[in-house]
Amino acid sequence: ETGVTQSPTHLIKTRGQQVTLRCSSQSGHNTVSWYQQALGQGPQFIFQYYREEENGRGNFPPRFSGLQFPNYSSELNVNALELDDSALYLCASSNRDRADTQYFGPGTRLTVL
Amino acid sequence: GENVEQHPSTLSVQEGDSAVIKCTYSDSASNYFPWYKQELGKRPQLIIDIRSNVGEKKDQRIAVTLNKTAKHFSLHITETQPEDSAVYFCAADGFGNEKLTFGTGTRLTIIP
Numbered sequence: 001e002t003g004v005t006q007s008p009t010h011l012i013k014t015r016g017q018q019v020t021l022r023c024s025s026q027s028g029h030n031t032v033s034w035y036q037q038a039l040g041q042g043p044q045f046i047f048q049y050y051r052e053e054e055n056g057r058g059n060f061p062p063r064f065s066g067l068q069f070p071n072y073s074s075e076l077n078v079n080a081l082e083l084d085d086s087a088l089y090l091c092a093s094s095n096r097d098r099a100d101t102q103y104f105g106p107g108t109r110l111t112v113l
Numbered sequence: 114g115e116n117v118e119q120h121p122s123t124l125s126v127q128e129g130d131s132a133v134i135k136c137t138y139s140d141s142a143s144n145y146f147p148w149y150k151q152e153l154g155k156r157p158q159l160i161i162d163i164r165s166n167v168g169e170k171k172d173q174r175i176a177v178t179l180n181k182t183a184k185h186f187s188l189h190i191t192e193t194q195p196e197d198s199a200v201y202f203c204a205a206d207g208f209g210n211e212k213l214t215f216g217t218g219t220r221l222t223i224i225p
Contacts, residue, residue, distance in 0.1 A: 048212050104157050
């Protein structure tokens with residue numbers, strides 16, 4: 001198993017609410033990427049944080065936002081939740097300076113009712 | 114942006130036989146191609162990756178080949194075992210710096 005952890009494991013919210021998901025990166029890693037994986041599909045890139053700055057964004061609206069902290073852990077925030085936001089949210093950590101491989105955390109399963 | 118197509122979507126193979134999964138990508142600037150294995154309810158796990166400066170890489174029963182001219186890459190699993198049953202995803206870093214675009218996945222079933 002990797003050293004990447006995520007919390008919470010599962011979360012149930014209702015439409016319109018806001019949610020914060022957390023990711024602790026592996027020791028020695030300075031980059032966190034977030035992905036959304038809908039049921040039966042491949043992960044889709046949301047955005048990447050490198051040394052506390054957003055470093056690229058996929059095709060997701062601004063209500064998806066994030067942060068990276070000095071210890072390189074990261075948060076994903078989603079405002080105004082919609083039913084289609086129900087998915088497995090995965091973070092992956094790596095060291096961009098070394099062009100390292102990404103390692104995924106176990107994910108947070110978000111259900112929006 | 115990058116587009117990754119993956120085939121087949123399902124694959125059933127007799128135990129001990131080989132399995133091949135193929136992916137094509139659209140962005141000629143992509144230069145990193147990992148393969149992930151995902152078991153039900155688990156995280157994607159990297160099983161092998163290849164960078165564009167090599168054409169083939171092998172790790173025990175698993176190999177990946179890359180054809181940059183044709184923009185396709187393939188996963189080869191030999192001597193398949195029941196524990197190889199899972200969903201396999203290919204990916205390409207079309208965004209650069211390992212911001213990955215994933216294929217749609219292949220559900221591999223090994224028949225004992």
